[in-house]
Amino acid sequence: MSNPHTPHNDLCRYFAARQRAYLINMSEERDRELYESMSGTIVRCGGNSITLQVPYATGQELPDNPIQKTMYKLTSESMGSGIQIMAELAKITAGNIFHLKLHGNLEMYQRRQSPRVDATIKLFQIRRDTSLAAYRKEFKRIVDSMNTQGMRPNLKLLETPINLSAGGLRIEIDAQEPIAPLSMFFLDFDSGKPIVCVVAEMAWKRHENNSLICGYRFLQIHKADQDRIKQFVQSVLRDQGVTVPASKHHWELLDRMIYAEPDK
Numbered sequence: 001m002s003n004p005h006t007p008h009n010d011l012c013r014y015f016a017a018r019q020r021a022y023l024i025n026m027s028e029e030r031d032r033e034l035y036e037s038m039s040g041t042i043v044r045c046g047g048n049s050i051t052l053q054v055p056y057a058t059g060q061e062l063p064d065n066p067i068q069k070t071m072y073k074l075t076s077e078s079m080g081s082g083i084q085i086m087a088e089l090a091k092i093t094a095g096n097i098f099h100l101k102l103h104g105n106l107e108m109y110q111r112r113q114s115p116r117v118d119a120t121i122k123l124f125q126i127r128r129d130t131s132l133a134a135y136r137k138e139f140k141r142i143v144d145s146m147n148t149q150g151m152r153p154n155l156k157l158l159e160t161p162i163n164l165s166a167g168g169l170r171i172e173i174d175a176q177e178p179i180a181p182l183s184m185f186f187l188d189f190d191s192g193k194p195i196v197c198v199v200a201e202m203a204w205k206r207h208e209n210n211s212l213i214c215g216y217r218f219l220q221i222h223k224a225d226q227d228r229i230k231q232f233v234q235s236v237l238r239d240q241g242v243t244v245p246a247s248k249h250h251w252e253l254l255d256r257m258i259y260a261e262p263d264k
Contacts, residue, residue, distance in 0.1 A: 021076040022074070032255075035220065051097060058132045069089075072100070074102070085102050085106045104257075121187060122188035123162065123171075123185065124156065127180045139184065146194050146195070153195060155195075173213075182199065184200070187229075200216035200218050
Protein backbone atom coordinates (compact mmCIF):
# COMPACT_ATOMS: atom_id res chain seq x y z
CA MET A 1 0.00 0.00 0.00
CA SER A 2 1.53 3.33 -1.02
CA ASN A 3 2.10 6.46 1.00
CA PRO A 4 -1.19 8.39 1.10
CA HIS A 5 0.54 11.74 0.95
CA THR A 6 0.91 11.62 -2.80
CA PRO A 7 0.80 15.15 -4.21
CA HIS A 8 -2.29 15.57 -6.35
CA ASN A 9 -1.92 19.02 -7.90
CA ASP A 10 -1.87 17.21 -11.25
CA LEU A 11 -4.74 14.78 -10.76
CA CYS A 12 -5.14 14.26 -14.48
CA ARG A 13 -2.16 11.93 -14.18
CA TYR A 14 -4.57 9.56 -12.45
CA PHE A 15 -8.00 10.59 -13.77
CA ALA A 16 -8.89 11.11 -17.40
CA ALA A 17 -11.94 11.59 -19.60
CA ARG A 18 -13.95 8.40 -20.30
CA GLN A 19 -12.47 6.70 -17.22
CA ARG A 20 -14.91 4.72 -15.09
CA ALA A 21 -15.22 5.78 -11.46
CA TYR A 22 -17.38 4.97 -8.45
CA LEU A 23 -18.86 7.22 -5.81
CA ILE A 24 -19.40 5.74 -2.35
CA ASN A 25 -21.48 7.74 0.12
CA MET A 26 -19.38 9.03 3.02
CA SER A 27 -21.56 11.92 4.18
CA GLU A 28 -21.68 12.44 7.93
CA GLU A 29 -25.45 11.87 8.10
CA ARG A 30 -25.36 8.57 6.19
CA ASP A 31 -26.68 5.31 7.60
CA ARG A 32 -23.40 3.68 8.60
CA GLU A 33 -24.93 0.21 8.46
CA LEU A 34 -25.63 0.70 4.77
CA TYR A 35 -23.32 0.57 1.75
CA GLU A 36 -24.51 3.10 -0.83
CA SER A 37 -22.85 3.95 -4.13
CA MET A 38 -23.23 4.77 -7.81
CA SER A 39 -20.93 4.80 -10.83
CA GLY A 40 -20.22 7.08 -13.73
CA THR A 41 -17.80 8.13 -16.44
CA ILE A 42 -15.41 11.02 -16.00
CA VAL A 43 -16.29 13.82 -18.40
CA ARG A 44 -13.70 16.37 -17.31
CA CYS A 45 -10.82 16.61 -14.86
CA GLY A 46 -8.79 19.67 -13.97
CA GLY A 47 -6.98 20.81 -10.86
CA ASN A 48 -8.99 19.64 -7.86
CA SER A 49 -12.28 19.21 -9.76
CA ILE A 50 -13.86 16.26 -11.53
CA THR A 51 -17.05 16.11 -13.54
CA LEU A 52 -18.74 12.71 -13.63
CA GLN A 53 -21.73 11.59 -15.71
CA VAL A 54 -23.93 8.91 -14.17
CA PRO A 55 -25.49 6.72 -16.92
CA TYR A 56 -28.97 6.49 -15.37
CA ALA A 57 -31.46 8.83 -13.73
CA THR A 58 -30.53 9.41 -10.10
CA GLY A 59 -33.47 11.56 -9.02
CA GLN A 60 -30.98 13.32 -6.77
CA GLU A 61 -30.90 17.08 -6.26
CA LEU A 62 -28.51 19.26 -4.32
CA PRO A 63 -30.34 21.61 -1.91
CA ASP A 64 -29.76 25.33 -2.42
CA ASN A 65 -28.49 25.69 1.14
CA PRO A 66 -27.40 22.22 2.28
CA ILE A 67 -27.01 21.82 6.04
CA GLN A 68 -24.65 18.91 5.60
CA LYS A 69 -22.05 18.44 2.90
CA THR A 70 -22.61 15.56 0.49
CA MET A 71 -19.32 13.67 0.57
CA TYR A 72 -18.21 10.66 -1.42
CA LYS A 73 -15.20 8.47 -1.70
CA LEU A 74 -14.30 8.55 -5.39
CA THR A 75 -12.54 5.36 -6.41
CA SER A 76 -11.17 4.18 -9.74
CA GLU A 77 -8.15 2.49 -11.30
CA SER A 78 -4.93 3.97 -12.60
CA MET A 79 -1.90 2.13 -13.98
CA GLY A 80 -3.22 -1.17 -12.61
CA SER A 81 -3.68 0.09 -9.05
CA GLY A 82 -6.74 1.23 -7.18
CA ILE A 83 -6.98 4.94 -6.37
CA GLN A 84 -9.35 6.77 -4.06
CA ILE A 85 -9.88 10.29 -2.78
CA MET A 86 -12.56 12.25 -0.95
CA ALA A 87 -14.92 14.28 -3.14
CA GLU A 88 -17.50 16.90 -2.17
CA LEU A 89 -20.56 17.33 -4.37
CA ALA A 90 -20.64 20.93 -5.64
CA LYS A 91 -23.65 20.72 -7.97
CA ILE A 92 -25.68 18.48 -10.25
CA THR A 93 -26.56 19.65 -13.74
CA ALA A 94 -28.70 18.33 -16.60
CA GLY A 95 -27.81 14.89 -17.92
CA ASN A 96 -26.95 13.47 -14.47
CA ILE A 97 -23.68 15.42 -14.41
CA PHE A 98 -22.07 15.45 -10.95
CA HIS A 99 -19.58 18.24 -10.30
CA LEU A 100 -17.16 17.26 -7.55
CA LYS A 101 -14.43 19.04 -5.65
CA LEU A 102 -11.61 16.77 -4.47
CA HIS A 103 -10.26 16.94 -0.91
CA GLY A 104 -7.39 15.46 1.06
CA ASN A 105 -4.75 13.07 -0.17
CA LEU A 106 -4.93 10.62 -3.01
CA GLU A 107 -4.61 7.05 -1.72
CA MET A 108 -3.41 4.12 -3.78
CA TYR A 109 -4.16 0.50 -2.92
CA GLN A 110 -3.79 -2.99 -4.32
CA ARG A 111 -6.96 -4.01 -6.11
CA ARG A 112 -8.17 -7.50 -5.20
CA GLN A 113 -10.61 -9.73 -7.02
CA SER A 114 -13.60 -10.60 -4.84
CA PRO A 115 -14.09 -14.40 -4.62
CA ARG A 116 -16.94 -15.56 -6.88
CA VAL A 117 -18.93 -18.77 -7.08
CA ASP A 118 -21.52 -20.34 -9.35
CA ALA A 119 -24.56 -21.27 -7.29
CA THR A 120 -28.30 -21.82 -7.58
CA ILE A 121 -30.37 -19.88 -5.07
CA LYS A 122 -33.94 -18.64 -4.71
CA LEU A 123 -34.11 -15.22 -6.34
CA PHE A 124 -36.48 -12.54 -7.54
CA GLN A 125 -35.53 -9.59 -9.73
CA ILE A 126 -37.40 -6.33 -10.27
CA ARG A 127 -36.49 -4.48 -13.46
CA ARG A 128 -38.11 -1.08 -13.75
CA ASP A 129 -36.94 1.90 -15.77
CA THR A 130 -36.98 4.37 -12.89
CA SER A 131 -34.53 6.52 -10.99
CA LEU A 132 -31.99 5.43 -8.42
CA ALA A 133 -33.80 7.57 -5.83
CA ALA A 134 -37.02 5.63 -6.46
CA TYR A 135 -35.20 2.32 -6.02
CA ARG A 136 -33.60 3.54 -2.81
CA LYS A 137 -36.98 4.64 -1.44
CA GLU A 138 -38.49 1.22 -2.24
CA PHE A 139 -35.45 -0.53 -0.76
CA LYS A 140 -35.90 1.37 2.52
CA ARG A 141 -39.64 0.63 2.63
CA ILE A 142 -39.14 -3.11 2.10
CA VAL A 143 -36.19 -3.49 4.47
CA ASP A 144 -37.87 -1.43 7.20
CA SER A 145 -40.97 -3.61 6.85
CA MET A 146 -38.92 -6.79 7.20
CA ASN A 147 -37.11 -5.40 10.25
CA THR A 148 -40.15 -4.04 12.09
CA GLN A 149 -42.77 -6.64 11.16
CA GLY A 150 -40.48 -9.62 10.69
CA MET A 151 -42.27 -10.45 7.45
CA ARG A 152 -40.63 -11.60 4.26
CA PRO A 153 -41.84 -9.90 1.05
CA ASN A 154 -44.67 -11.78 -0.65
CA LEU A 155 -42.64 -12.63 -3.74
CA LYS A 156 -42.37 -15.76 -5.84
CA LEU A 157 -38.69 -16.52 -5.57
CA LEU A 158 -37.41 -19.02 -8.13
CA GLU A 159 -34.39 -21.29 -8.07
CA THR A 160 -31.98 -19.43 -10.33
CA PRO A 161 -28.38 -20.16 -11.34
CA ILE A 162 -26.14 -17.13 -10.80
CA ASN A 163 -22.51 -16.21 -10.34
CA LEU A 164 -22.14 -14.32 -7.07
CA SER A 165 -19.63 -12.22 -5.14
CA ALA A 166 -19.87 -9.65 -2.36
CA GLY A 167 -19.81 -6.90 -4.96
CA GLY A 168 -22.33 -8.15 -7.51
CA LEU A 169 -23.75 -11.01 -9.54
CA ARG A 170 -24.10 -12.40 -13.04
CA ILE A 171 -27.45 -13.74 -14.24
CA GLU A 172 -29.00 -15.09 -17.42
CA ILE A 173 -32.16 -13.34 -18.69
CA ASP A 174 -34.46 -14.24 -21.55
CA ALA A 175 -33.40 -12.05 -24.49
CA GLN A 176 -37.04 -11.05 -25.07
CA GLU A 177 -37.55 -9.69 -21.58
CA PRO A 178 -37.23 -5.94 -20.99
CA ILE A 179 -34.11 -4.74 -19.21
CA ALA A 180 -33.25 -1.51 -17.43
CA PRO A 181 -30.00 0.01 -16.16
CA LEU A 182 -31.09 -0.51 -12.54
CA SER A 183 -32.64 -3.51 -10.78
CA MET A 184 -33.60 -4.74 -7.34
CA PHE A 185 -32.73 -8.28 -6.32
CA PHE A 186 -34.09 -10.44 -3.51
CA LEU A 187 -31.78 -13.30 -2.56
CA ASP A 188 -32.81 -16.14 -0.26
CA PHE A 189 -29.90 -18.05 1.25
CA ASP A 190 -31.83 -19.58 4.16
CA SER A 191 -35.62 -19.79 4.46
CA GLY A 192 -35.27 -19.31 8.21
CA LYS A 193 -33.54 -15.95 7.85
CA PRO A 194 -34.50 -12.63 6.26
CA ILE A 195 -34.20 -12.21 2.52
CA VAL A 196 -31.23 -10.16 1.30
CA CYS A 197 -32.41 -7.11 -0.65
CA VAL A 198 -30.02 -5.17 -2.92
CA VAL A 199 -30.20 -2.42 -5.52
CA ALA A 200 -27.84 -3.00 -8.45
CA GLU A 201 -26.72 -1.39 -11.68
CA MET A 202 -26.07 -3.26 -14.92
CA ALA A 203 -22.32 -3.18 -15.47
CA TRP A 204 -22.27 -5.13 -18.75
CA LYS A 205 -24.35 -7.42 -20.97
CA ARG A 206 -23.78 -9.89 -23.80
CA HIS A 207 -25.97 -12.12 -25.96
CA GLU A 208 -25.55 -15.90 -25.88
CA ASN A 209 -27.93 -17.94 -28.05
CA ASN A 210 -31.45 -16.87 -27.01
CA SER A 211 -30.37 -15.44 -23.68
CA LEU A 212 -28.89 -12.25 -22.38
CA ILE A 213 -26.09 -12.58 -19.83
CA CYS A 214 -25.97 -9.55 -17.53
CA GLY A 215 -23.44 -8.52 -14.92
CA TYR A 216 -24.69 -6.37 -12.05
CA ARG A 217 -22.81 -4.33 -9.46
CA PHE A 218 -24.43 -3.78 -6.04
CA LEU A 219 -25.20 -0.12 -5.32
CA GLN A 220 -27.17 -0.40 -2.09
CA ILE A 221 -26.97 -3.18 0.46
CA HIS A 222 -26.84 -3.49 4.21
CA LYS A 223 -23.32 -4.30 5.38
CA ALA A 224 -24.63 -7.23 7.42
CA ASP A 225 -26.13 -8.68 4.23
CA GLN A 226 -22.86 -8.06 2.40
CA ASP A 227 -21.18 -10.15 5.11
CA ARG A 228 -23.81 -12.87 4.64
CA ILE A 229 -22.98 -13.03 0.95
CA LYS A 230 -19.25 -13.24 1.75
CA GLN A 231 -19.91 -16.11 4.16
CA PHE A 232 -22.11 -17.88 1.62
CA VAL A 233 -19.43 -17.58 -1.08
CA GLN A 234 -16.79 -18.89 1.32
CA SER A 235 -18.96 -21.84 2.37
CA VAL A 236 -19.54 -22.86 -1.28
CA LEU A 237 -15.81 -22.63 -1.97
CA ARG A 238 -15.03 -24.79 1.06
CA ASP A 239 -17.60 -27.36 -0.04
CA GLN A 240 -15.84 -27.45 -3.41
CA GLY A 241 -12.54 -28.11 -1.69
CA VAL A 242 -11.18 -24.68 -2.60
CA THR A 243 -8.88 -23.06 -0.08
CA VAL A 244 -10.56 -19.92 1.18
CA PRO A 245 -8.01 -17.10 1.51
CA ALA A 246 -7.92 -14.93 4.59
CA SER A 247 -10.33 -12.05 4.40
CA LYS A 248 -8.74 -9.04 2.71
CA HIS A 249 -9.96 -5.51 2.22
CA HIS A 250 -11.60 -4.67 -1.07
CA TRP A 251 -11.33 -0.92 -0.76
CA GLU A 252 -13.66 -0.25 -3.68
CA LEU A 253 -16.44 -1.81 -1.56
CA LEU A 254 -15.77 0.15 1.64
CA ASP A 255 -17.17 3.50 2.71
CA ARG A 256 -13.94 4.60 4.33
CA MET A 257 -10.45 5.59 3.39
CA ILE A 258 -7.26 3.71 4.26
CA TYR A 259 -6.05 6.43 6.62
CA ALA A 260 -8.67 7.80 9.00
CA GLU A 261 -9.09 11.55 9.12
CA PRO A 262 -7.91 13.17 12.38
CA ASP A 263 -10.59 14.06 14.91
CA LYS A 264 -11.98 17.52 14.39
